[in-house]
Amino acid sequence: MYTLRFVRDxxxxxxxxxxxxxxxxxxxxxxxxxxxxxxxEVTALQELNTKRNELTAVVAQKKKNKEDAPNEIALLKELxxxxxxxxxxxxxxxxxxxxxxxxxxxxxDSSVPEGKDSSDNVEIRRWGEPRQFSFEPRPHWEIGExxxxxxxxxxxxxxxxxxxxxxxLGALLELSLINLMVWTHxxxxxxxxxxxxxxxxxxxxxxxxxxxKFKDEMYYCPEDNLYLIPTAELPMIAYHGGEVLNESELPKxxxxxxxxxxxxxxxxxxxxxGLIRRHQFNKVELIKIVKxxxxxxxLESLVQDAESILQxxxxxxxxxxxxxxxxxxxxxxxxxxxxxxPSYGRYVEISSCSNTTAFQSRRANVRMRRPDGTMDFPHMLxxxxxxxxxxxxxxxxxxxKEDGTFELPAALQQFMKL
Numbered sequence: 001m002y003t004l005r006f007v008r009d010x011x012x013x014x015x016x017x018x019x020x021x022x023x024x025x026x027x028x029x030x031x032x033x034x035x036x037x038x039x040x041e042v043t044a045l046q047e048l049n050t051k052r053n054e055l056t057a058v059v060a061q062k063k064k065n066k067e068d069a070p071n072e073i074a075l076l077k078e079l080x081x082x083x084x085x086x087x088x089x090x091x092x093x094x095x096x097x098x099x100x101x102x103x104x105x106x107x108x109d110s111s112v113p114e115g116k117d118s119s120d121n122v123e124i125r126r127w128g129e130p131r132q133f134s135f136e137p138r139p140h141w142e143i144g145e146x147x148x149x150x151x152x153x154x155x156x157x158x159x160x161x162x163x164x165x166x167x168x169l170g171a172l173l174e175l176s177l178i179n180l181m182v183w184t185h186x187x188x189x190x191x192x193x194x195x196x197x198x199x200x201x202x203x204x205x206x207x208x209x210x211x212x213k214f215k216d217e218m219y220y221c222p223e224d225n226l227y228l229i230p231t232a233e234l235p236m237i238a239y240h241g242g243e244v245l246n247e248s249e250l251p252k253x254x255x256x257x258x259x260x261x262x263x264x265x266x267x268x269x270x271x272x273x274g275l276i277r278r279h280q281f282n283k284v285e286l287i288k289i290v291k292x293x294x295x296x297x298x299l300e301s302l303v304q305d306a307e308s309i310l311q312x313x314x315x316x317x318x319x320x321x322x323x324x325x326x327x328x329x330x331x332x333x334x335x336x337x338x339x340x341x342p343s344y345g346r347y348v349e350i351s352s353c354s355n356t357t358a359f360q361s362r363r364a365n366v367r368m369r370r371p372d373g374t375m376d377f378p379h380m381l382x383x384x385x386x387x388x389x390x391x392x393x394x395x396x397x398x399x400x401k402e403d404g405t406f407e408l409p410a411a412l413q414q415f416m417k418l
Contacts, residue, residue, distance in 0.1 A: 001101055001363045007031055007259065013287045016242055017107040019323035020114050031100045038093040045086040052079040102212055106359040108324045109296070109333040115323025121336070122323070127307065128316030130340045131398055138404065139343035140396040141274035142168060146404050150275070162264065162272065162279045164389075173395070173408070174282060177388050178257055181284040183415075185385060189284065189305045191255035196235035198258060199226040204238040207364035209330035219261050232285035233257035233382045239282060240289065241364040245372060251290040251298060255385070258283065275389035276348065282388040285364075288381040292358065295379035296333070299355040303335045306351045308383040315394050316340040318347050320399045332357040337386070339394040350390045353383030 007014060011032065014022050055076050056377035062069040113122045144150025147169030155163040166174050185191040205211040206225050210218065219228040229235060236256050245252070247353040264277045275281070286305060290298045303319065310317045322334040331354040338347035360365070368378045408416070 001152075001359070002104055004031070004035060004097060004101065007101070007104070008035065008232045013107060014104065017105070021105055021110055021327070022116055022325040023105065027100050027103050028204060031097055031104075034093055034097050034100070035247045038090060038097065040095065041086060041090050042168075045083065045090060048079060048083050048086060051088075052083060055079065082258065099212075102206070105329045106199050106209075106332050106356060108327065108331075109355070109357075111296075112327065112333050113321060113323045114325075116325040117323075118326045120319045120323040121326055124319045124321055124335070126316070126318040127141060127311060128314065128340075130316050131342065133342065135402045137342035137397060140276060140393040142390070143396050143400055143404060143406060144274075147251040149173075162277065164275060164278060170392070172416070173392055173412075174388055176412060177391055178284060180312075180412065181385060182255055182257060184309060185205060185255040185286065188251070188308075191253040191305075194236065194239070194254050194256045195256055196229075196232055196239070196256050198229055198261075199224070200229055200234050200238070201226060205234055205242070207241060207329075208298070208360055209363065210234060213329050217263050219263070226328045228261040229258060230262045231260050231283060231384070232256035233287065236285060237285040237380055237382065238364050239287075242366075244367045244369055245289065245373070245378065246369050247291060250368065251256055251294070256285045256287065256323050258285065260340065275393040280391060283384050284386065284388065286353075286381075286383045286385045289361075289378050290381065291368070292376065292379050295355050295357065295381065298351065298379075299333065299381055302383050303337070303353045303379055306337055306353060306383055309386055309391075310337070310339060310350070311413045313391070313395065314411075315391075315398055315409075317350070327355060327408070328352075330354070330356045330359050335383075339390065340398065341394060342397045348390065348394075351384045351386045351396065352380065356380045356382070371390070 007028070014028055015025055018028060021099055027276070043096070055072055059069045059072045059076060062072070107185040113120065116123065141152065143148060149166065149168050151165040152165055155165040186193050199412065202211060202225060204223045205218065210230065218230055221228070234307065236254055239254070260281050260283050262279060264279060286302055288298050288302060307317070307319070317337055320336050320338065322336060327334045334352060334354040336349050337351040337353070339350040342350045357379050361377040366378060368376050370376060395409060395412070396406045399409065
């Protein structure tokens with residue numbers, strides 16, 4: 001979240017950022033208008049305090065001289081009431097400004113392509129060739145149901161729509177993929193594994209930018225004022241909240257597993273069937289806390305770490321960079337990794353990797369101390385490595401056989417024997 005001083009000093013850059021993001025500048029205009037009002041009220045408050053201090057000194061001197069000061073005392077009471085009233089006004093304005101500041105998105109990096117929506121995203125590279133089938137490929141939900149390893153009907157009976165119960169090989173496949181991803185990122189990429197809480201405080205969700213903007217998409221427990229996490233990004237971005245990290249400690253690399261909970265509002269359709277859009281799903285998340293000067297290089301390596309899992313599983317994919325109109329609220333730059341889904345005939349998002357620069361570290365109050373003692377905000381990076389259910393779906397579809405079953409990728413077969 002930006003400070004009011006930052007907004008004052010960078011109004012031009014913020015207006016340009018909002019234009020690029022296809023966002024209205026109305027919030028920025030409101031902030032600046034309230035800031036003008038606040039500064040006027042603060043000036044009036046300072047003048048009242050000056051008068052009160054002067055009059056207090058006069059009353060004190062009269063008392064010292066054993067003189068009565070009824071008029072001055074009466075006026076002093078009026079000034080005190082006026083000061084209290086002005087302080088209440090300034091406090092109310094501070095609250096309104098803070099609420100609006102929370103709604104300003106991050107400034108896109110200059111390397112991000114400008115565009116209106118997903119149609120303006122830019123493909124960076126592809127890996128692997130989509131398989132050519134000698135038969136009509138089936139969607140993964142049909143394969144899973146016919147094999148008895150994905151049970152949507154009983155899950156709906158238990159919990160409603162957009163839930164699934166994994167059975168037998170389906171459950172083992174999901175669990176094995178989680179273990180494979182975590183094992184790879186820990187042992188080959190140098191991440192530290194963290195198993196975070198699934199329920200978080202309001203300030204934790206605020207740190208990532210999920211609150212207040214995405215409140216309606218989150219599950220809330222009002223009795224405890226806790227939110228079910230839509231991604232492990234929330235607890236992990238706040239993991240070092242309120243701390244000062246020495247520059248020598250950076251980069252910090254974490255891999256976290258969690259179940260994730262999202263309302264995933266939207267009309268019924270192909271994307272809402274199967275494992276693509278669930279209210280509950282598993283995800284392995286990658287988090288980095290890095291020095292600002294290295295953050296975009298670190299983003300590139302984070303994307304490559306996520307890609308390595310798909311390469312290991314021999315699943316065709318592509319990497320795209322999101323345009324300014326399609327990127328997330330907290331992001332300065334985002335790459336999406338999309339896996340090939342035969343039944344869709346297109347690539348489907350399986351990972352999103354972002355550099356949020358200092359946006360999230362400011363909101364979480366995570367600071368870094370330079371060797372000379374000066375303080376700075378580190379840059380925060382996050383990315384899924386990968387959405388596990390979507391990886392299961394991609395394996396089932398890309399490795400399917402004509403008899404309605406599927407094979408396991410060689411790397412996964414070997415891993416599941418360990």
